[in-house]
Amino acid sequence: MAAYEPVPTDEQQVSPDGSPTPTKPARSRLLKLSKPLLVLAALCLTALVSYKAGQWSVERRPPFEDERPAVAETHPTAAQDTEKAVASSIVNDTAEMPGNGKYSVGYFVNWGIYGRKFPPHKIPVQDLTHILYAFANVRPDSGEVFLSDTWADQEIHYAGDSWGDTGKNLYGNFKAIYKLKKEHRHLKVLLSIGGWTYSPSFHPVVVNPALRSKFVASAVRLLEDNGLDGLDVDYEYPSDEAQARGYVELLREMRHALDRHAAKKGANYRFLLTIAAPCGPDKYRKLFVREMDAVLDFWNLMAYDFSGSWDSIANHQANLFGGPLSASEAIGWYIAQGVARDKLVMGIPVYGRSFANTDGPGAPFQGIGQGSWEAGVYDYRALPLPGSYVLQDDQAVASWAYHYQTREMVSFDSEAVGAAKGAWIGREGLGGSMFWELSGDKNGEREDMERGPGKEPQPGRSLVATVKEAMGGLDKSPNWLEYGGSQFDNMRNGME
Structure with a gap:
């Protein structure tokens, strides 16, 4: 993260x-x-003193502390300084954007534009630093990364898009999000590859150098074509040592390819590389964390789904402390492996998990509720369900809604728990928060969205905003806007 400091x-x-x-x-x-x-x-x-104050009162650090050369700092000449300032103005015009704040990372799912009625203009850009665009898929036979819904990603026309443009042009979610990037220069967008459904396709790819090479080249191609700031890998999960080793090699090759891509573009910019990381010991202990950490910019820890329909006992699904699984235990393990605290981004669910016919946490249950879009899972915006009461475990830092007549329990993060987690992130010096996923948040009415039980919006504030306010100030390091190598005419022209 970039920073400014006085020159001694x-x-x-x-x-x-x-x-x-x-x-x-x-x-x-x-x-x-x-x-x-x-x-x-x-x-x-x-x-x-007058000379120094007039010319060299501050200088900009490299994007990341660990990239600083191990040599004494020297002051640039006036000509070099002027040249750098002009170049910065031409490329990004972001010289005064501060870094070193917290990350607020939100998943935007491409299927959210359909029944959920959550297009890009609904993204709460003021409360986010990064968008993880989900999901791209992988071809297990060739290693190619490809878009899972090109109509949503590249073709749908939103308000203001012309049907009469000449040439080959980009539309869809990627155009709309690029326009958000231009308006909000702190907002960075990464293509998330994989996810639970597509992850099995990773298994043959990570262990095969030729398939990894195709994966890397096609992913970087998608980044340049669609105006992105980085790549995110959501591989759930390596099942043996060979796959875990292959995962390390894949990430190394992606890091090198992104750096080569930046150099080829002449871009003084670090394209980001992140992953979705597990919080279950049986999963994270298989990873070669130190080797992965050497090439990752930050880790998005999936600190949720600790309990669900697969269990026999109803329990908290995203508790901070205690229980068989907890966010703090997982975070402590990654820190013990040598991952810096400010590279750990704690995931927070924007949904709740249902347990039916139960007396509450720690009790048996039978079945799950109908959910909002899938059985057993309710959007945060629909919680607490009508007639339910919200209860809280202060020691676990967990909350749930309970309906005493139907005996349905829904484990979810309330506003109070969101604020407590945000404050804890700040106190612990963690990198920030991550949210799965943005369409589930409380952020106003949705025109033409399907209504009915489990979908009706309930009063309350945005969970993303609540956590953000409790964490502290957000990182404002700049995004990247120049994509001269894109296959799309309008992207090469900056959507002008």
């Missing part, structure tokens, strides 16, 4: 053992000078 103007003294010692104040040194020398030294010092 005093050199540290070094003790005989090599450790730095505090520099004596300039005033105490000057008092030892004779009066003429004092006047002369004061004039020189004034001139020097």
Whole structure:
């Protein structure tokens, strides 16, 4: 993450053992000078301070601390500084955008534009730093990454799109989201590849160098064609050591390809590489975390689905503490493997899981509720269900809705739990929060959306906004807008 800091103007003294010692104040040194020398030294010092203040008061760090060369910093010449400033103005015009805030990462699903009526203009850009566009698929026989719904991704015309444009042009969600990027320069978009349904296709690919090569080349091609800022891999999950090793190699090859792509474009920009990471010990212990961490920009931890229809006991599905599984335990494990806290982004569910015919957490259940779009899963925007009461376990940092007549329990994160998780993210120095998925949030009416039990919106605030406010300020490092290698004429022209 980019940052700005004052350039030091005093050199540290070094003790005989090599450790730095505090520099004596300039005033105490000057008092030892004779009066003429004092006047002369004061004039020189004034001139020097004026020169530095006028030209070199701040300088920009590299995008990531671990990329800083292990050499002493030097000041650029005036000509170099002017050249860099002009180039920055031409390319991105983002010189004053600060980094080092929290990440707020939201999945946007391409099927959300249908029954859920959640097109790109509904994305709460003010509450997000990154969008994970879900999902691209993988061909297991060739390794090619391809779009799962080209009509939604590239073809649907939204308001303002012309049907009379000449040439080969990009429309659909990607055009609409690129326009959001232009309007909100802090917003970065990554193509998420895989997901639960498509993940089995990864198994033969990750262990085959030729298939990995096709995967990498086709993924980078999609990035350039569609105006994206990075790639996200959601591989659920490597099942043995060979697949886990292949996963490391795939990520390494993706990192190198993204860096080569940036260099070929002449882009002073780091295209991002992230993954969706498991929070179950049987899954994360198979990963070679240190090797993966060396090439990842951050980890999106899937800190949910700890309990569900596959269990025999109703329980919390996204508790922070306690229980057989918890977010804090998983996060602590990744930290113990050497992952920096500010690279760990904690997932938060924008949905609830149902347990029917139960007395609540820790009790047996029989069956699941009807859900909003699939059995047993309700959108956060439809919770708590009418007639239910919201209860909370302060020690676990978990909440649930319970209907005493129907005996249905729905484990979900309430506003209070969302705020508590956001505050905990801030206190623990984690990278931020991730949300699966944005269409489930409370964010106003949806025109023409299907209505009925399990879908009716309930009062309340956005969970994404609630967590964001509790975490602290968001990262504002800039996105990338220039895609001269795109196959689409309008993308090459910046949608002008």
